[in-house]
Amino acid sequence: MKILVPLVAVMALATAAYFGAGSFGGQYLFGVIAPYAAIMLFIPGIVYRVVNWAKSPVPFRIPVTCGQQRSLPWIKHSKLDNPAGTAGVVGRMALEVLLFRSLFRQTKAEIHQGPPFRVVQGSDKYLWLGALVFHWSLLVICIRHCRFFIEPVPNLVLAVQSLDGLFQVRLPPVLITDVLILGALVYLWARRLINAQVRYISLAADHFPLLLLLGIAGTGLFMRHFDKVDLIAAKQLTRGLVGFAPVVPEGVAPVFFMHIFLVCVLVAYFPISKLTHMGGIFFSPTRNLANNSRAKRHINPWNYPVKVHTYEEYEDEFRDLMKAADMPVEKE
Amino acid sequence: MSGKELKPEDLVQIELSPPAGDWMNPRVGFRKGTWNYAAVPDTLAYLGLPNAGKWQPSDAEWPLPDNWQEIIHNGMKERLEKYRSFKVFMDICVRCGACADKCHFYIGSGDPKNMPVLRAELLRSIYRHDFTASGKILGKIAGGRPLTREVIKEWFYYFFQCTECRRCSVFCPYGIDTAEITMIGRELLSLLGLGIEWVCTPLANCYRTGNHLGIPPHAFKDSLEFAVDELEEITGVRVHAPINKKGAKILFVAPSADYYASPHYFTLLGYLALFHELGLDYTWSSYASEGGNFGLFHSHEMMKRLNAKIYAEAKRLGVRWILGGECGHMWRVLHQYMDTMNGPADFLNVPVSPITGTRFENAASTKMVHISEFTADLIRHGKLNLDPKRNEHWVATYHDSCNTARAMGLLEEPRYIIRHVANNFHEMPENTIREQTFCCGSGAGLGTDENMEMRLRGGLPRANAVRYVQEKFGVNVLLCMCAIDKAALTPLMEYWVPDVTVAGVHELVGNALVMKGEKARTTDLRGTPMKGCDGAAREKAQDV
Numbered sequence: 001m002k003i004l005v006p007l008v009a010v011m012a013l014a015t016a017a018y019f020g021a022g023s024f025g026g027q028y029l030f031g032v033i034a035p036y037a038a039i040m041l042f043i044p045g046i047v048y049r050v051v052n053w054a055k056s057p058v059p060f061r062i063p064v065t066c067g068q069q070r071s072l073p074w075i076k077h078s079k080l081d082n083p084a085g086t087a088g089v090v091g092r093m094a095l096e097v098l099l100f101r102s103l104f105r106q107t108k109a110e111i112h113q114g115p116p117f118r119v120v121q122g123s124d125k126y127l128w129l130g131a132l133v134f135h136w137s138l139l140v141i142c143i144r145h146c147r148f149f150i151e152p153v154p155n156l157v158l159a160v161q162s163l164d165g166l167f168q169v170r171l172p173p174v175l176i177t178d179v180l181i182l183g184a185l186v187y188l189w190a191r192r193l194i195n196a197q198v199r200y201i202s203l204a205a206d207h208f209p210l211l212l213l214l215g216i217a218g219t220g221l222f223m224r225h226f227d228k229v230d231l232i233a234a235k236q237l238t239r240g241l242v243g244f245a246p247v248v249p250e251g252v253a254p255v256f257f258m259h260i261f262l263v264c265v266l267v268a269y270f271p272i273s274k275l276t277h278m279g280g281i282f283f284s285p286t287r288n289l290a291n292n293s294r295a296k297r298h299i300n301p302w303n304y305p306v307k308v309h310t311y312e313e314y315e316d317e318f319r320d321l322m323k324a325a326d327m328p329v330e331k332e
Numbered sequence: 333m334s335g336k337e338l339k340p341e342d343l344v345q346i347e348l349s350p351p352a353g354d355w356m357n358p359r360v361g362f363r364k365g366t367w368n369y370a371a372v373p374d375t376l377a378y379l380g381l382p383n384a385g386k387w388q389p390s391d392a393e394w395p396l397p398d399n400w401q402e403i404i405h406n407g408m409k410e411r412l413e414k415y416r417s418f419k420v421f422m423d424i425c426v427r428c429g430a431c432a433d434k435c436h437f438y439i440g441s442g443d444p445k446n447m448p449v450l451r452a453e454l455l456r457s458i459y460r461h462d463f464t465a466s467g468k469i470l471g472k473i474a475g476g477r478p479l480t481r482e483v484i485k486e487w488f489y490y491f492f493q494c495t496e497c498r499r500c501s502v503f504c505p506y507g508i509d510t511a512e513i514t515m516i517g518r519e520l521l522s523l524l525g526l527g528i529e530w531v532c533t534p535l536a537n538c539y540r541t542g543n544h545l546g547i548p549p550h551a552f553k554d555s556l557e558f559a560v561d562e563l564e565e566i567t568g569v570r571v572h573a574p575i576n577k578k579g580a581k582i583l584f585v586a587p588s589a590d591y592y593a594s595p596h597y598f599t600l601l602g603y604l605a606l607f608h609e610l611g612l613d614y615t616w617s618s619y620a621s622e623g624g625n626f627g628l629f630h631s632h633e634m635m636k637r638l639n640a641k642i643y644a645e646a647k648r649l650g651v652r653w654i655l656g657g658e659c660g661h662m663w664r665v666l667h668q669y670m671d672t673m674n675g676p677a678d679f680l681n682v683p684v685s686p687i688t689g690t691r692f693e694n695a696a697s698t699k700m701v702h703i704s705e706f707t708a709d710l711i712r713h714g715k716l717n718l719d720p721k722r723n724e725h726w727v728a729t730y731h732d733s734c735n736t737a738r739a740m741g742l743l744e745e746p747r748y749i750i751r752h753v754a755n756n757f758h759e760m761p762e763n764t765i766r767e768q769t770f771c772c773g774s775g776a777g778l779g780t781d782e783n784m785e786m787r788l789r790g791g792l793p794r795a796n797a798v799r800y801v802q803e804k805f806g807v808n809v810l811l812c813m814c815a816i817d818k819a820a821l822t823p824l825m826e827y828w829v830p831d832v833t834v835a836g837v838h839e840l841v842g843n844a845l846v847m848k849g850e851k852a853r854t855t856d857l858r859g860t861p862m863k864g865c866d867g868a869a870r871e872k873a874q875d876v
Contacts, residue, residue: 002354005473049423056416059632062668062739064501064509066767069741071694071705074712075748081767082741084694096505102430103505107763109433109793111346116803119439119796121763127430131505198429200350201449203475206427272466277506280424285417286507291741294698298672302414306633307380308640309539311619311648317540318549325550327618328576 003193006208010215010262017261021254030257030264031237032246038264045271046279053283059300061293064286066102083290096287100135103128130191134184137177138213140164141220144175148238170225178221185214209275212266219259229256338365338785340828344792348433350444356457356472358482360489362390365785368492368778371532376525378536379634384525389488394481400524401479405462407520412463417512422459424506425452431500431510436771437493440789448500448510451490455517458483484524491517492528493786495775496629496661497734502767514776519631527630531777534626538638543588543622552618555591563601566859568851571608573616576649580615581686583646586657587624587815595834596818599658601857602842606707609716609847610687614655620645623662624815628669629777636673639665642700643674653683654700658836660733660814661775663702667740671698688713702736704745704813707841711752717846722853723754725863726809726840729801730759731794731821732769733814743767746813746837753844758805764797772812774820787820788827795828802832809833811840 020026067078081101083089095101108124111117143160147153165173189210192202223229233249234256240247270276282288315322315330322329367389376383384395397403412419431448433439438446445451453475460467461476470476477483496511521527537546547555556573564570574580586603589596607614620641627635646654656666671677680699683692690709692701710716730750736742743766750757764770773790774783801807810821810832821834843856856862 001473053416053420053423056413056419058416059414060669060672062417062509062512064498064507064738065741066502066738067741068743069694071692071742071745072690072709072712075708075744078741096507100505102503102507103428105503105768106430107434107503107768109348109439111344111348111439113344116799117344117796118800119793121761121768121793127428131428195429196349197432197444197447198427200355200444201427201429201432201447201453203427204473205475272464274424274426277424277426280420281506283416283420284424284507285420286501286509286512292694293668293671294666294695294700295693297675297697300672303673306637306640308637308644311641311644314540314542314619321548321550322618325553327549327553328578 002202002204003207006204006211009208010211013265014215014219014258014262017258018254020261021252021257024248027248027252027257030261031248031252032241034261034264035241038267041268042270046276049271049276050279050283053280057301058285058289059302061289061291061298062285063289063291065291069291084292084295085290089288089290093282093288097281100128100132103131126187127191130184130187133180134188137181137184140177141181144177148235149242151239172224174225178217178224182214182217182221185210185217189214205273209266209269209273212262212269216259216262216266219255219262223253223255223259227253227255229253338788343785343788346440346442348439348442355444355450355453356477358477358480358486360482360485362485362489363785364390364782366493366783367489367786368528368530368780368783371527371529375529375532375536376527379532379539381527381532382523382525389485394485394526396481396484396524400484403523404458404479404484404520407523408459408463411516411519412459415512415516417509418516420506421452421508421513422456422463425449425456425508427453428505430503430505431508434500434503435510436495436497436499436773436793437786437790440773440792441786445486445490446493448494451494451510452508452513454483454486454490455513484521484526487517488521488526491521492778495734495771495773495778495790497771497775498738499734499768499771502738515628515632518629522631528777528780530780531626531629534777535630535634535638538622538626541621542617542619542641544624544626545588545592547588547592547621549618552591552616552621556616559591559597559600559604563604563857566601566855566857567605567847567853569605569608569847569849571604573604574614575616576618577615578649580613580649581652582612582614583620583642583649583651583654584614584616584657585620585623585642585654587659587662588622589624589815589819590657593815593819595822595839595858596815596836598839598842598857599818599836602836602838602840602845603657603703605842605845605847605857606716606838609845610710612686615649615651617645617649619648623656623659623666625662625665626777628661628665632669635665635669639670640674642666642670643677646677646699647679652681653695654680655683655703655706656700657703658813658815658838660735660816662735662815663733663742664735664739666698666700670700685709687715702740702742702745704742704749704837707838708745708748711749716841718753718841718844719846720753720755720844722843722856722862723840724756725856725860726754726835727756727758727805727807728754728809728811728840729798729805729807730757730765730837731772731798731810731812731817732765733812733817734769734771734775736813737767737769741767746811749837749841750811753840756805758801758807760797760801764793770794770797772814772817772820772824774824775816779816779820784823788824791820791824792828794821795824798825798832799829802829807832809835811835811837813837
C-alpha cells in the first residue's frame with residue numbers, strides 16, 4: 001500500500017496530463033491553470049509553515065554539541081561542530097545546508113557473530129553522497145530552468161547551463177546534472193525498497209515525492225533528447241505565465257504537459273509535506289543555537305514560577321535532627 | 333537481578349533487519365525484563381502530580397482518566413505552542429533512516445520501534461492525524477493514525493526505552509533530537525498519571541530531603557564523615573568536609589550517589605583529597621545535596637522545581653560561585669537549563685579559581701563550573717603534585733557520558749586530566765567515543781533491576797567497544813564522569829566484559845595526588861595495593 005498508492009497516483013497524474021494535452025481545454029488546464037494554482041498553494045503554504053514554526057518560541061538553548069566546547073583558552077575549541085557564537089552557528093548551518101555535515105558522519109551498524117563477537121560501526125557515505133548529488137543537481141536544474149522564465153536570460157544561468165553540458169556528448173549536449181539526478185533518485189528510491197530498515201520506516205509520503213521527481217526528471221530528459229519539444233513554443237508558454245499573459249501555443253508535445261503538471265503537483269504538495277525540511281532545517285534548535293548557555297543567559301519567554309520545597313520548609317522538617325547532628329540551622 | 337538468567341550468547345542473537353508488516357498497528361508485549369515498574373501513587377501525590385492509582389504496565393487494562401484523549405490532545409497542543417523543537421521535529425523528518433541504527437537500544441534489541449525515527453513516529457503519527465490537514469483527510473496514507481489505548485501503551489514502552497542520549501541527533505541531517513521527543517512524550521504520559529517508580533520516587537525524595545536517595549541531613553553528614561575517616565586511614569591525612577557553611581567561597585554540588593554508592597564513593601574520596609590539598613574554602617549543602625536531576629526524565633516543570641534548590645542554597649549560604657561534581661544528566665540540566673529556568677544568578681560572582689586565578693568565562697552567567705574544567709586548569713598551571721605511577725595498576729579507557737559529550741562538549745578536559753594522572757590510557761574505537769559515544773543503556777531513569785535485560789541490550793554497543801580495547805590493550809578500568817554510568821556500567825561490565833572495573837576520573841586524581849603530610853601510600857583509594865608506585869616514589873627520593 002505504501003508503495004502502490006503513490007506509484008499509482010503519480011502514474012495517474014502523468015496519464016491525465018498526457019491525455020488532457022490532446023485538447024485545448026486540457027492544455028489550458030495543465031499548462032496554465034495548474035501552474036497558477038500550484039503557486040497559489042505554494043506561497044501561502046510555505047509562509048504559513050514558516051510563520052507557524054516561528055510562532056513557537058525556543059524556551060531552552062539545546063544545541064547538540066558535536067565537538068569540544070569552548071572552555072579553557074588552551075583547549076582547542078571545535079568552532080564549527082560546537083559553536084560558541086553567531087559566526088560559528090552560521091558556519092555550522094552552512095556546512096549542514098550546503099554539505100550535509102551530519103549525514104557525512106553516517107555509519108552502518110553491523111553485528112558480527114564472530115568469533116570474536118563484534119558490534120561494528122563502519123563508515124557509510126552512500127546516503128550522504130546520494131542526497132548531496134540529488135539536492136545539488138536539483139538546484140542546478142532549477143537555475144538552468146530560469147531561462148524559460150527570464151528574458152533576457154541572465155549570464156549566471158547561461159554559465160551554469162554551459163558548464164552543465166561540459167562533456168559535449170550528443171546534441172543537444174547531455175547535461176551532467178540530468179544524469180546525476182536520475183542516478184541519485186534511482187538510488188534513493190531503490191534504497192527505500194531494498195534496505196530493510198528504510199523500507200520498514202518508509203511511508204507513502206516518502207515514496208510519493210521520489211516517484212514524482214523521477215517522473216519529472218524522466219519527462220524532462222525525454223523532451224530534451226527523444227521527443228524533442230518545440231522550445232520556442234514552450235518558452236512562449238512559460239514566459240506567458242510569468243508575464244501574467246498566459247498563452248497556449250500550438251505544437252507543444254503532450255510530454256511537456258506531463259512534465260509541467262508533475263512539477264505543479266510537487267510545488268503544491270511541498271508545503272503540506274516533509275519537503276518542508278528545506279525550510280525547517282533553519283529552525284532546528286539543536287543546530288542553529290550557539291553552545292554558550294553558561295556564558296550568556298538564554299531567556300524562556302514563558303518561564304513561570306513553580307512550586308518548590310524551600311529551605312525553610314526543609315529545615316522545619318529536619319531541624320531537630322540537624323541540631324542533634326551539630327549542623328548549623330537558621331532558626332534555633 | 334533478572335538479567336543474570338540470560339546468557340550473553342543468547343542475548344547477542346540480534347536481527348537488525350525488521351520483520352515484514354506494518355509498524356503502524358500498535359502492538360506491545362510487556363516482556364519481563366524490558367520495562368520498569370509503575371510509579372507509586374503516594375510519591376506522585378506528594379509532588380502534587382496526577383496519578384493513575386495502583387497499576388503495573390503488565391496489566392491488560394490501564395486505569396486512564398475518562399477524558400484521557402482530551403488530556404493528550406490538549407497536552408500536545410500546548411507543547412506544540414511552547415516548544416519550537418517539538419513542532420519542527422514533528423514536521424520535517426524525511427525518514428531517511430540515518431538515525432535508524434544509531435540507537436544503542438536498537439542495536440542491542442533489533443526491535444524496529446527502537447529506531448529513533450520510529451520512536452518519534454509513534455508520536456508523529458498522532459500529530460499528523462490530529463493536527464495536520466493532510467493527516468485528517470488522508471489518514472493512514474499521510475502517515476496518520478488514531479490515538480488509542482494501545483498507542484498509549486506503546487508510548488510508555490518505547491519512551492521508557494529511550495535514554496535521551498541524543499546520539500541519533502548527531503547523525504540526523506536536521507538535528508532532530510529524540511531526547512526532545514521522549515521528554516515531551518513522557519510529559520504527556522505523566523499528564524495521565526503514568527510514570528515509572530525509578531523516576532518518580534527519586535523525584536519525591538529529592539524534593540523532600542534534597543537528594544534522590546532520600547538521605548536526611550544528619551545521615552548525609554554521617555556519610556561524609558565516614559569518608560573523611562576512611563581517607564585518613566588510606567592517606568594519613570585528616571581532611572575536613574564542611575557542610576552548610578555560611579560564607580564559604582564555593583558551594584560544591586555532586587550527585588548523591590557519590591556519597592552513598594560504589595564505585596562512586598572512591599570519586600568522593602578523590603574530591604575530598606583534592607579540595608583539602610588546595611585548601612579550598614568550600615562547603616557541601618545538605619539541602620542541595622543532589623547535583624543530579626531526575627526531573628529531566630519526567631518533565632520540564634519537575635526539572636525546574638528540583639533545580640531551584642541549587643541557586644537558592646548558594647544565595648542562602650552566601651557563596652561566590654558553584655562547583656559541580658562528576659555527573660552526566662546533572663550537567664545537561666546545569667549547562668542547558670538551570671540559568672534559563674532559575675536564573676539569573678546575579679547574586680554570584682563570575683567563577684575564578686582561587687588557586688590559579690583563572691576566570692571561567694564560559695560560566696560567566698550560570699556561575700557553575702564543572703570539576704574537570706577546574707581540575708584541568710589546576711594541572712595546566714602545575715598546581716598539583718601528581719604521581720601517575722600510583723595508577724600504574726590501571727590500564728584505562730574513557731567513556732564519554734552522553735550528556736557531557738552531546739549537550740556540552742566536555743571532551744578534552746577529562747582526557748587531559750587522565751593523561752596526567754595515569755600512564756596507561758587507550759581510546760575506544762572512534763565511532764564509539766566523544767560526540768558518538770554510546771550510552772551505558774541505563775540513563776534517563778531506566779536503571780532498574782526489573783529492566784535488566786533491556787539495560788544489558790542497550791549497553792551492548794558500549795560494552796563491546798570496551799571489550800575491544802580490553803583484548804587489544806589489556807584495559808582493566810573503564811573511567812567515566814557520570815553517576816548513572818558508574819552505577820550502570822558496573823553490572824554491564826560484569827555481564828559483558830568481566831575483569832573490567834568502573835571508576836571515576838577523580839578517583840584516579842585522588843590516587844595520583846601527592847598530599848602534604850601523607851603517609852607512605854600502599855593502597856589506592858579502594859584499598860587495593862598499588863603496583864610498585866611508592867617503590868618508585870622512594871627510588872626518586874633516593875636519587876635526589
